[in-house]
Amino acid sequence: MPLTRVGQGQYEKLRQLKGCRPCLLTRKTACPSLFEGIRAGRYTHILLSPELAVSRGFHDVCIDPQFRQRVALVTIDEAHLISQWGHWRTQYNQLHVLRSRLGCSVAWFACSATLNAATLDEIIEKASFDTHTKVIRTSVDRPEISITILRMPARTKASCDSLFFTINKARDADGVYTPQRIPKTIIFLDSRRGVIAAVDKLRAMLRQHCQTLSTKDSQRCIKVYHAHLAETDKNLIYEQFQREDSFIRIVIATDAMGLGVDILDIAVVVQYGIPSTDGISTVVQRWGRAARGNDRVATAVWLVDSWAFEPSQAEDQHGVSPSVQRDPPTQLASVAGDLSDEDSSDNDSHLHHELTPRAPVRGSKRRAPNGQSDEEKRLALAPKVHAVINTTTCRRTTILDFLGELSHRQLPSPSPCCDNCDESLRNVYTPLPSIYKATSTRAPRKNTHAKALIVKLTD
Numbered sequence: 001m002p003l004t005r006v007g008q009g010q011y012e013k014l015r016q017l018k019g020c021r022p023c024l025l026t027r028k029t030a031c032p033s034l035f036e037g038i039r040a041g042r043y044t045h046i047l048l049s050p051e052l053a054v055s056r057g058f059h060d061v062c063i064d065p066q067f068r069q070r071v072a073l074v075t076i077d078e079a080h081l082i083s084q085w086g087h088w089r090t091q092y093n094q095l096h097v098l099r100s101r102l103g104c105s106v107a108w109f110a111c112s113a114t115l116n117a118a119t120l121d122e123i124i125e126k127a128s129f130d131t132h133t134k135v136i137r138t139s140v141d142r143p144e145i146s147i148t149i150l151r152m153p154a155r156t157k158a159s160c161d162s163l164f165f166t167i168n169k170a171r172d173a174d175g176v177y178t179p180q181r182i183p184k185t186i187i188f189l190d191s192r193r194g195v196i197a198a199v200d201k202l203r204a205m206l207r208q209h210c211q212t213l214s215t216k217d218s219q220r221c222i223k224v225y226h227a228h229l230a231e232t233d234k235n236l237i238y239e240q241f242q243r244e245d246s247f248i249r250i251v252i253a254t255d256a257m258g259l260g261v262d263i264l265d266i267a268v269v270v271q272y273g274i275p276s277t278d279g280i281s282t283v284v285q286r287w288g289r290a291a292r293g294n295d296r297v298a299t300a301v302w303l304v305d306s307w308a309f310e311p312s313q314a315e316d317q318h319g320v321s322p323s324v325q326r327d328p329p330t331q332l333a334s335v336a337g338d339l340s341d342e343d344s345s346d347n348d349s350h351l352h353h354e355l356t357p358r359a360p361v362r363g364s365k366r367r368a369p370n371g372q373s374d375e376e377k378r379l380a381l382a383p384k385v386h387a388v389i390n391t392t393t394c395r396r397t398t399i400l401d402f403l404g405e406l407s408h409r410q411l412p413s414p415s416p417c418c419d420n421c422d423e424s425l426r427n428v429y430t431p432l433p434s435i436y437k438a439t440s441t442r443a444p445r446k447n448t449h450a451k452a453l454i455v456k457l458t459d
Ligand SMILES: [Zn+2]
Pocket: 393, 394, 395, 396, 397, 413, 417, 418, 419, 420, 421
């Protein structure tokens, strides 16, 4: 159980079940009396993080023979994090210690919604599962979430222009801001710096779009959420965003909101750029925040850097609007202020057979200032990331194949499925009106006449 919010959600659900007496063991709640209660068998479920599970305090509980006798099952939720987070939360690699303390008579169970073959191998090794452990696969498909992958116009990543579509519906026919017209949306970026930059841009776009809107109202409508926010602020944002009539309509977040968030009516989830680690698994986990209530439907959008598309396909398959289609496919990738966009740690071979041929393409040798050409960046992409972005067949099928789901069952495609199955899904995107660009408040680039003028005027 990796995150406090996951634990709190599970604790509340268990508490309502007849006969259950759970306890939530966190750094805040850990105290001698709670350990004593656990040792005395006062609780039916103990929810705790890997850090606490292998801690000295819990060690003393584990070696109590009476406690060990009562333990029936150890469950690892979100088990893919053993692989994803083990390098920086090192106790994730030490779950075998808990196993040896509890003894081999205790059953262990691990579950994850994004488990590829490489991750499974790592979980087996680090949590000391038997190599013949039974693997039960059920469908992780979310047919209620449609999938659309869009190419962001070249050189616009830092400006966040392509996020305009998320606020497009904010005003009514009279141009007046009507918050409830904005579908509840989470936009994911990798870094705190990226999140903070994006929120400023999107709030400015919203004020431009709804001229009656005050700065304060734009701040109430669009919030940031990352691990460094104060716990009180995170709780306030989460509690407000949970409400059906929430005045918060968009949250721009890092992975701090990627797990354990169980808000029922998220209608749109946007992945902005290519995640720096575990590309497809991360994107699928983040998309999974959408439509969690019964009978809800949602749209998952992945805005991908233009260089990631093969030039032969970019205009035909992924142009989503006239303004996007006009962008030459081999322009320089945006660099200033961009997030990390490589995924070299992920080299799963599941999709090798589906790879689009990556022979050098004429015209793709233009170099970004960081020295990498678009083609070199594409070659550095993890094969599965490249495959999902560049496939011309069903994206859902490609993703589920990577997650090991298609090898044993045939899936009927939901409707709507993905933008390759139903091109009309690309209509979710609306480009930033050119009139807004013309009056943009963006700072001019360095070494331009505009920048020189601004410096002169402000000196
Ligand atoms: Zn499809």
